[in-house]
Amino acid sequence: MNQTVHSRRRAAGARPVAKRAKETSRTNDPARTMADILDVALTEFAEKGLDGARIDQIAAATQTSKRMIYYYFGSKEGLYLAVLEESYRAMRATEADLHLDDMPPEAALRRLVEFTFDHHLDTEPYIRVVMAENMQRGHYMAQSQSIQQLNVPAISAIEGLYARGLAAGVFRPGLDAIDLHATISALSFFNVANRHTFGLIFKRDYTAPEVVAARRESVVQTVLRFVTA
Incomplete structure (x- = not known):
């Protein structure tokens, strides 16, 4: 196996570790996570309204998950009110x-x-x-x-x-x-x-x-x- 393949595997293997590090960091700082979600959600609701806003988009922009957003705010309507x-x-x-x-x-x-x-x-x-x-x-x-x-x-x-x-x-x-x-x-x-x-x-x-x-x-x-x- 050549060095390029080894390098690619090392790079591929490093990504989940970095992602887990980010998730762990956010889990340990819920106040910051919630603030980030609210900030991004404000723009999403402003641009698309309550009906058009997508939790998927908010989750992707904040590098969180839908599950975490629902955990903090209960529902899309709960996030909108927040x-x-x-x-x-x-x-x-x-x-x-x-x-x-x-x-x-x-x-x-x-x-x-x-x-x-x-x-x-x-x-x-x-x-x-x-x-x-x-x-x-x-x-x-x-x-x-x-x-x-x-x-x-x-x-x-x-x-x-x-x-x-x-x-x-x-x-x-x-x-x-x-x-x-x-x-x-x-x-x-x-x-x-x-x-x-x-x-x-x-x-x-x-x-x-x-x-x-x-x-x-x-x-x-x-x-x-x-x-x-």
């Missing part, structure tokens, strides 16, 4: 790092609007999944035991920010924190959800840096002028 929950959790966790209480009210409100705009702009898969869930009339989100609690800090932050602005005399009275949150979210969400159709209709590239910057400042000014006294 993706929704993780998307909201990640956004709220980042919001908490803004330290809005350390800024004057107007500066804090500007920072919150900028963050929301940037987050939505940078996470189009998140926008698509939320759009899809709205088409389902919130059917799967209604089954979540955590999403409502995940979003409580967002409203609490706006309530505190608004109260400080009222006390300082820079915000006008009579506004509702949930309504203000909806306004900020709507303006930021629309910028991503409708940019393709809007761009085609009005012949404007909503991904161009100068257009993004102008739109971002327009959203900020819209909210500030609505809230300030």
